[in-house]
Amino acid sequence: MKHRVVVIGAGFAGLQTVLGLKGADCQITLIDQRNHHLFQPLLYQVATTLLATSDIAWPIRALLHDRDDVTTLLGTVEGVDRTAREVVLRSGTRVPFDTLVIATGARHAYFGKDAWEADAPGLKTLEDATTIRRRMLLAFERAELTEDEAERQALLTFTVIGAGPTGVELVGILAELAHRILPREFRHIDTRKARILLIEAGPRILPAFSDELSGYAKAALEKSGVEVMTGHPVTECTWDGITVAGQIIPARTTIWAAGVQASRAKDWLAAEGDRAGRVMVGDDLTVPGDPNIFVLGDTAHVISDGKPVPGVAPAAKQQGVYAARTIVARLRGQPKPAPFRYRHMGNLATIGRNAAVIEYGRFKMRGWLAWWVWGIAHIYFLIGARSRLFVSLSWLWVFLSGQNSARLITQKETLKETEREK
């Protein structure tokens, strides 16, 4: 019987593992809760109406249709039976493995305030993106309708909590929507008066970047009309607004970009984890004492060159490549590869539609040229010629016409959202 590899999660790490096992002559089962692989780095562009959902998501089956060695299962994992060597699905199905690769990613973390999630959604899935898009667009619609001045101001106040790349990228586009695209479409409100706040507990935005680029990004955001508050954690977050620095800010739209919590893999394995719930793995990316169980990507705590590896797409991909190479070496009886080492590919973040910051070691770049480098890099990493073509054209269209294309309010509102209408 062939060696059975089960991969849980078809994100960057899991998919890369499967791609790396091509020709390895094993029997692979890829399990995911969703039917699509998602290009998360561009998810904020779906949330802010620049791209359509299908531009950045691909059916997993279609990606692997020519891989007869791969079986794709749509299912939710409930646990791992390490004794029986089986993955247990919610449906009751048990999937046996010889080697297990867990790459189940992360969700938003509310630092113990889980109740905040309903009022301040995060951005990890396509549904998150369409929810944020709907709330944002509905806030403008309701502001146009209301006669109550205080309510109108609260509807026109948008807060984004957390100033990593996602937070910065969200407020950048949101400011352009409010200040440049929407003003000519509303009759009762002036959308240019919308307040857009970026709130960061740490001392500065984009903490992974140098002081210089962080300062540049702050100035660029402020110029485009964003209020940046640093050094103050949000102490309360409700449906009606947030509290920060002792001050209550009535805001009807709050988006969470402040932290992540690893998936439940640690519990499945009864393994040791860090504060964010990530499984501590060895330098070969396997669980201590169990060399046939790999944990990769955002759900693993990996040390490289003495530092924890960041939860970014290139790191996840590199880990997938490494895990596949290790599995192949074992199957072929070759020596074990050298310990995993993370190659940093630089930090990138966009500020609105015309500027970006890029940092790679001592190399720094900012402004519109950085935006183009960022754009070309992201198009290169999209899967398939179709997505490259359609995303490029979408950006080109927005660039030339100044019109975002996917400004749709879709899906039923939650009960809470509907109440706003009354």
Add this chain to the structure above:
Amino acid sequence: MKHRVVVIGAGFAGLQTVLGLKGADCQITLIDQRNHHLFQPLLYQVATTLLATSDIAWPIRALLHDRDDVTTLLGTVEGVDRTAREVVLRSGTRVPFDTLVIATGARHAYFGKDAWEADAPGLKTLEDATTIRRRMLLAFERAELTEDEAERQALLTFTVIGAGPTGVELVGILAELAHRILPREFRHIDTRKARILLIEAGPRILPAFSDELSGYAKAALEKSGVEVMTGHPVTECTWDGITVAGQIIPARTTIWAAGVQASRAKDWLAAEGDRAGRVMVGDDLTVPGDPNIFVLGDTAHVISDGKPVPGVAPAAKQQGVYAARTIVARLRGQPKPAPFRYRHMGNLATIGRNAAVIEYGRFKMRGWLAWWVWGIAHIYFLIGARSRLFVSLSWLWVFLSGQNSARLITQKETLKETEREK
């Protein structure tokens, strides 16, 4: 004060009315429950994974951004106060009018069996389309997982009830998905064994077409693997299957394309209606006795040349043009236009991705050339260069690559759907 025109519904008829009132120097309020105008004739292509939602829907505000005479309101109408001359929204807001245009369209009709709706969704909104897309794709996924042969067959049975253009277009693409695109992606099931049934109570499919083209369409569908059943109404429809001709067909996916019911405009106006709930209007498209209230499109029963006008997009547009022209003539003190006359633009329907039928009076066309004529006509009627470009490219891509691009399962499943997983 300027003459106040309130238009309810931004579908083909309502939008055309607003466009026709350009320069008429009145104050227009356009009310819709949704923030987008939807190109319904291509909605089946979203449901069957060929197009993205944003390809066929445009924010109403963006369409009318340069019309300072138009105020757009996102709101749900609860009623019309004919005495006070006000439209009443669910939010309590009252919108006064001098002239009212109601163009609120239609929903599916279940002929008194409203309970069927949850189990057999129809196709009128973007949410309907993503719901049908999700159920269809999930059925294949669950068939791949199940060990139960009877359940697998039920999951691989798709029934579409009603063989007008929508029903025919849905099964055409569904058959291609099952027989040509999906087979190489699944490992446990042979999707070519999926049963796709088109069920029609009347004696033949596409009843609006001639016998000849109707027969051609039937043969073409059967050749592509669709089972066509005519002359039998569905007598029962549940979550587990349907009953037709005394026979129970276990089917886990049922789509309703059998009939429509007009919106509630008749109740708002306390007006006379036909069996489908459409308001009976005069030959000037106004409600008898109230020349300042127009009812248009799918929600009006209009007679032209002694026959009822069909509920198709060109008819709705023509009525919008007529209503605007009538309003302008009144404002300018010009004579009343001649009674409304419907100009029939022909019948069109596609069969899969390579054939279509077209009928215009005695002119008949079928096959792949008809498909191209159909395609060019539809691209012409899309709004804006962006949609034309993106829809053309999407079709070209599918044509060249054989890969549908929008095969995403999105949005939370309903409780009933989740139970299927167990």
